[in-house]
Structures are given as C-alpha cells and as structure tokens.
Amino acid sequence: MAEPLKSVLIANRGEIALRVIRACKELGIRSILAHSEADADSLPAKLADQAVCIGPAQAKWSYRDSTAVISAAQAFKADAIHPGYGFLSENPDFAALCEAEGVGFVGPSSTIIRSMGDKIEAKKIARRAGVPTVPGSDGAVSEFAEALAIAKEVGYPLLIKAAAGGGGRGMRVVEREETLEKDLNEIMSEAEVAFGDPSVYIERYLTDIRHIEIQVISDGVTTLHLGERDCTAQRRNQKLVEESPSPVLDEELRRGLNEAAVALCKEVGYVNAGTVEFVFDNTERKYYFIEMNTRIQVEHPVSEMVTGIDLIKAQLLIAGGQPLDIRQEDIAINGHAIECRINAENPDQGFAPSPGTITNFRAPGGFGIRMDTHIETGYAIPPYYDSMVGKLICWGRDRDEAITRSLRALEEMVVEGVTTTASFQAEILNSEQFRSGDFNTGFVAKFMTTR
CATH class of the missing domain: 3.30.1490.20 (ATP-grasp fold, A domain)
Structure with a gap:
C-alpha cells in the first residue's frame, strides 16, 4: 500500500493550480508549483508552499516539457505530480515516465490513459462492458x-x-x-x-443531441459515480455553461447512464477521478458513449456543489493509497448547480482573445456562490495560454433558483481592463430556450444569430 502523500508538485497554472494548492493545504500536504516565466507573479505562485520556474512562457518549453516537470519534482522531493487538466494530464508517455522514475502520478496508470485516449480502443472497451456506442x-x-x-x-x-x-x-x-x-x-x-x-x-452523425457526462471516482476496488453533468451549451464543441443535474433525464435514463459509466471503469480497471462522456439523442432518447477523460475536468465543481464531495482531495487521497471512505448509497444529489466558464474573450468580435491587465476585479459573493479564479486586480493575463480566467459556480435548491442566482452573480462580478464572456453567458442563461431546458448542442450557435 502506498504511503499518504506528504508533498505534491502541481504541473499546471491558473485556477486549477490554485484549486490543487488549496486542497493540499487542507490535507497538510506540501505544495510545490511548477510554473513558467510568465506565471512567476501569479496568485498560485504566491500561495504555494514552494514554487519553481521550469521554463519560458511557451507551454512546450515549460508546462508540456515532461523532463522539466519530472526534474522539478525530483529536485523538490515531491511524492507525486498533480497534472490538473490540459498540458500533460492525459499524456500516457508522461505518466509512464513518472512510473519509470518512481514519482507518483495523481491519476490513472499510463496504460489506462493510453487505452482510453485512443478513441477506437475506448469504443472497443465500452462495447465489452456493455456500454452503448454510436x-x-x-x-x-x-x-x-x-x-x-x-x-x-x-x-x-x-x-x-x-x-x-x-x-x-x-x-x-x-x-x-x-x-x-x-x-x-x-x-x-x-x-x-x-x-x-x-x-x-x-x-x-447525430444532429439533435445533448452532451451529458458522468463523474466517476475509484480507488481501484470501489468505483462510484457522482451523477451527471449536462454540458450541452457549447460553442464550436467548447463548453460554455455546465449544469447538474440534467434538465431532460428521467430516473431510468439517469440510472442507465450512471451504471454504464461504472461498468466501463470496472472493465478497464480505472483508478482516480475521471469523466465518461455520452451524447444523448433527443429524438430517440438514447445515449451513446463517446469518450473518457482520464483526468479532472474543468467543470468538476458542478458535481462537487450538488454532492458535497471534494474531488481534488479524493484524488490526492487515492494517489496516496487511501481507500474511499464513502459508499454509493452515501452520495445524494442535492439541488442544482450551474457553472459559467469566464473567458477573456470578446463575444462581439468572434470571441477573439482579450489579454491585458485587469485594472479592477470584484468577485461575486453570497449564499450558494463559488468563484474559482486565479485573477486579482493588477494581474496581467498572458497571451500564451487558454483564455479562461475563472469559473463561476452557483447552487440553488432547484434549476430556476440556480439560474436566478447565476444571473445575479454575473451582474455583481466586475472584471475591468479586459473583455470577458460574462455578459454573453448572462444572455444565454436568461434566454427563454435555456430556461426551458429544451435545447441541443446547436443552441448557442443559433442563439448568436438572433442576438
């Protein structure tokens, strides 16, 4: 049995790096941030117990440089590396390098990452597990x-x-x-x-579809699901708004999706947190497996808000060899949560990136509101990375209250100096079609033509 983690190197940046640092602090784990030159003065670098620059601003020479990340972990005697999402998080060669060097990897094995990362192989595994595929x-x-x-x-x-x-x-x-x-x-x-x-x-090619995914967590013996997230509000296959639970599933469909996700995990011997993604055919009301993300997802807070389970802490504990201390019957979906991805982009100019310096930032607050962000007043958004600057997650007793609370929080939030997608997301949430819950993955594109 592995020893509980005492130190973790975070090989990422932005809000997810900060999210992992905070979880480490609460667990008494020493946090080491591996950052690029562009992120030397970022909030995660300030709040980590230790920080080390691993390369220049360009991600291929820093955050995607496997050798630089491993070397930093070894130099700082980190027990494990948390890859966050993006960058090296689903790179099987990096996970294999960690295994070869004796450095822990907060995630599944390189073999599983490789198998599930190959869409053809993943479909074969799904079929063996009895999971419907397109x-x-x-x-x-x-x-x-x-x-x-x-x-x-x-x-x-x-x-x-x-x-x-x-x-x-x-x-x-x-x-x-x-x-x-x-x-x-x-x-x-x-x-x-x-x-x-x-x-x-x-x-x-299914045209009238929703994107629904199941959050799973496994210690290798016990595999649990945390219900579904509905990620149908997308632009060019990039998620803008996510929610849980889905407004269109009945209990029979929900149970089928959850059981399918767990069956797939057991078939492949999955360990740690992951997401099993499905398309849902609105016309036939059938679901089909499309892929599995072998990492923590950007939208994981949606599941945390409706279950009360800290997924990052669970990841760290499992990576340290500790079994899950909850059972499936302990997990209940409470209320409704909605997440808006706040990007530094201009919706009125084709969502062009809007890097620059934030001259004034005020986070929204109040009951049921969570803002995961690394930005602060005076922060300069570097032009080298993804444009997301934060995630606004709002909980309500039901979907209507979650929408109302999200709209209030979006109005209350202030980000000056750059243009963000916040006002556009408020338009989406306040639209009659989104409120009805009756839409598909083409909704945002159609909505943009009628603005």
Missing part, C-alpha cells in the same frame, strides 16, 4: 472502400473523427457520398499533423 466503424478506417461500406450501413450524415483527437478537434461532418473520399483523406492528413496519428473512425 453506430459506426468497429476500428480504424484508412481506405475509401471501407468508409463507403460503413456509410451505406449507417447512412448520412457521417462524422469522421481522429482516434487521437479531443476537445472538439479532429472532426469532419460528411453530408453526402460525393465528398466522402476527399473528406476522409483530408481529416487523416490533419490528424497526422495535429496528433501524430492518422487513424480515424467513422460513426453516425
């Missing part, structure tokens, strides 16, 4: 004749997806047979360039 190819497709045969079986429109893709990248919709060969060749070439892997698979 109708399509059973494996990688590289020949036009094979693609044509699949197209005739499942019908148009089709979706060609890179096996190594993710985050909405490496996808192409094919509307008709005449463009299939051209689309197949182009997406394979793009996948090779973007991911170093030309493998693609083909599946039916």
Whole structure:
C-alpha cells in the first residue's frame, strides 16, 4: 500500500493550480508549483508552499516539457505530480515516465490513459462492458472502400473523427457520398499533423443531441459515480455553461447512464477521478458513449456543489493509497448547480482573445456562490495560454433558483481592463430556450444569430 502523500508538485497554472494548492493545504500536504516565466507573479505562485520556474512562457518549453516537470519534482522531493487538466494530464508517455522514475502520478496508470485516449480502443472497451456506442466503424478506417461500406450501413450524415483527437478537434461532418473520399483523406492528413496519428473512425452523425457526462471516482476496488453533468451549451464543441443535474433525464435514463459509466471503469480497471462522456439523442432518447477523460475536468465543481464531495482531495487521497471512505448509497444529489466558464474573450468580435491587465476585479459573493479564479486586480493575463480566467459556480435548491442566482452573480462580478464572456453567458442563461431546458448542442450557435 502506498504511503499518504506528504508533498505534491502541481504541473499546471491558473485556477486549477490554485484549486490543487488549496486542497493540499487542507490535507497538510506540501505544495510545490511548477510554473513558467510568465506565471512567476501569479496568485498560485504566491500561495504555494514552494514554487519553481521550469521554463519560458511557451507551454512546450515549460508546462508540456515532461523532463522539466519530472526534474522539478525530483529536485523538490515531491511524492507525486498533480497534472490538473490540459498540458500533460492525459499524456500516457508522461505518466509512464513518472512510473519509470518512481514519482507518483495523481491519476490513472499510463496504460489506462493510453487505452482510453485512443478513441477506437475506448469504443472497443465500452462495447465489452456493455456500454452503448454510436453506430459506426468497429476500428480504424484508412481506405475509401471501407468508409463507403460503413456509410451505406449507417447512412448520412457521417462524422469522421481522429482516434487521437479531443476537445472538439479532429472532426469532419460528411453530408453526402460525393465528398466522402476527399473528406476522409483530408481529416487523416490533419490528424497526422495535429496528433501524430492518422487513424480515424467513422460513426453516425447525430444532429439533435445533448452532451451529458458522468463523474466517476475509484480507488481501484470501489468505483462510484457522482451523477451527471449536462454540458450541452457549447460553442464550436467548447463548453460554455455546465449544469447538474440534467434538465431532460428521467430516473431510468439517469440510472442507465450512471451504471454504464461504472461498468466501463470496472472493465478497464480505472483508478482516480475521471469523466465518461455520452451524447444523448433527443429524438430517440438514447445515449451513446463517446469518450473518457482520464483526468479532472474543468467543470468538476458542478458535481462537487450538488454532492458535497471534494474531488481534488479524493484524488490526492487515492494517489496516496487511501481507500474511499464513502459508499454509493452515501452520495445524494442535492439541488442544482450551474457553472459559467469566464473567458477573456470578446463575444462581439468572434470571441477573439482579450489579454491585458485587469485594472479592477470584484468577485461575486453570497449564499450558494463559488468563484474559482486565479485573477486579482493588477494581474496581467498572458497571451500564451487558454483564455479562461475563472469559473463561476452557483447552487440553488432547484434549476430556476440556480439560474436566478447565476444571473445575479454575473451582474455583481466586475472584471475591468479586459473583455470577458460574462455578459454573453448572462444572455444565454436568461434566454427563454435555456430556461426551458429544451435545447441541443446547436443552441448557442443559433442563439448568436438572433442576438
């Protein structure tokens, strides 16, 4: 059995780095922040017990540099590395390097990351576990004749997806047979360039869908689910607003989704926190597995707010060899939570990034409101990274109260000096369609045309 963690190196930045630092402090774990030159004066660097610069601003020479991160962990005698999300969090080679060097990794094994990161292999594992998958190819497709045969079986429109893709990248919709060969060749070439892997698979393109995911946590013996998050309010496959529970699921569907997620985790021998993602067909009211994220998600606070379970602490405890001290029957969904991702972007200019210095920041407050952010007055947003500057999470006794509280908090929040998406998210939440709960992943795009 592993020893409880005494020190953890955080290989990330921004709000998630701060989130892990705070969890470490509450658990009595020494926190070491590995940061780039651009983040030397950031709030996480100020609040960590120790901080070390591992490279220049460019992520490939710092946050994505496996050798630099491992070296920092060894130099500061860290028991483990918490990768947060993005950067090295789902890199199986980095996890394998940690294993080889005897440094703990707060997450699943490199073998599991590799298996679930390959979309084709993940679908095979899901099928073995009895989890429904979107109708399509059973494996990688590289020949036009094979693609044509699949197209005739499942019908148009089709979706060609890179096996190594993710985050909405490496996808192409094919509307008709005449463009299939051209689309197949182009997406394979793009996948090779973007991911170093030309493998693609083909599946039916579902148009009237919601994006629903299940939060799971496992110590290797006990696997638990924390219910679903509905992430349907997206722009170009990037989530803008997430909520729990979903406004469209009945208890039978909810139970089926939860059981499917747990079955998949048990099939692969999953350990630590993860998210099993599904598409939900509004027309047929059926769900299909699409992928598993083998890390903590940006939107994990939504699940924390409705269950009262600290997922980051659970991650750290499991990585230290401690078993889960709760059972599935101990977990209850209480009320409703909504998260808005606050990005430094200008919605009126095609969501162009808006880096700069924050001249005035005031966080919203009050009952049921949580603001996860690393920004403060005087903070200069670097232009090298993701544009998210914070997450506003609001809890209510029911969905209506959660929406009302979110709108009040968005109005109360002040971020001056840069443009953010806050006002746009308020428009979304206050729209008749969002309030009704009756929408699909095309909702935001359609909403933007009517603003």
